């Protein structure tokens with residue numbers, strides 16, 4: 001079928017970064033995005049054009065749209081980091097193939113998107129579009145960070161925002177590998193589902209017994225890795241309560257509270273350290289065979305049901321700006337966009 005000349009897309013209104021980068025993430029994206037009819041992009045050398053079937057809405061997308069992420073915005077370009085769709089044009093033998101992909105410069109919240117051919121992930125038929133729409137950002141981050149946990153060799157590991165999609169992936173990885181997953185959450189309602197998924201313990205930060213429960217966990221499991229998406233004072237308290245050799249790995253900034261590092265001696269005398277994780281860097285520093293193995297393992301986990309993506313809403317692209325505020329305010333599951 002011939003391709004149309006134009007397409008619908010949610011395009012960025014602003015360039016660069018937000019002036020105030022200390023704010024929380026918004027739920028209303030209409031100040032930052034507009035629904036527009038734009039030319040269908042033309043693939044250049046080494047690029048493919050994908051007809052988008054489903055696109056993920058992750059916290060990183062919302063932060064990027066609001067100018068709070070680690071990459072500058074370019075006004076007029078579609079938003080959206082990842083999606084699933086069919087290759088319809090370009091410099092590739094994968095024509096007609098269903099692929100997961102991340103956008104090459106231009107985003108995925110659109111009818112069509114460009115991707116680098118080298119980054120296309122041809123999909124197994126038994127991986128659903130629901131899982132394939134978000135197959136890169138969270139699943140590969142979970143795999144990469146869990147490698148760090150396994151290399152560390154402790155009996156258990158801690159991770160904040162434990163009820164997030166990524167937290168659920170980490171819980172299942174710990175369960176399947178015999179390293180006790182210990183999610184940290186702020187709502188009691190997340191305890192049952194995480195226990196059912198295989199969490200060894202769930203620490204609830206709003207629980208009056210939180211300090212005692214935290215101390216018990218340190219004694220029982222001796223966790224030395226803290227995978228941290230929140231980065232607030234509780235994260236710092238957890239880290240300073242961890243044993244010798246502990247590593248604090250911030251990979252998200254869901255809180256606007258700045259943690260206080262008031263026990264600097266632990267960096268000197270207890271061999272503790274802080275080092276962030278960013279998937280974009282992991283891609284550039286990891287050998288391609290290892291990336292390929294991780295991608296195959298992610299697909300196997302989805303196909304076999306060891307992982308599932310919990311979805312709360314699938315919003316038509318054309319209604320997304322109106323419906324995102326309510327959908328983003330709801331808890332515990334992912335939103336996806338469908339052109």
Ligand SMILES: NC(=O)c1ccc[n+]([C@@H]2O[C@H](COP(=O)([O-])OP(=O)(O)OC[C@H]3O[C@@H](n4cnc5c(N)ncnc54)[C@H](OP(=O)(O)O)[C@@H]3O)[C@@H](O)[C@H]2O)c1
Pocket residue numbers: 058059060137138141161162163164165166167186187229230251252253254255256277278279280331332333334
């Ligand atoms: N560095 C990287 O390369 C990388 C890659 C992928 C993902 N990430 C990060 O991973 C994190 C999780 O992503 P996701 O897609 O799995 O998230 P998600 O499914 O959308 O879930 C977000 C979770 O964060 C919790 N949360 C939000 N604000 C919080 C706060 N101030 N204090 C404590 N908990 C809070 C929410 O808890 P409630 O339900 O209680 O609101 C919810 O469980 C995000 O920060 C994302 O940016 C980073």
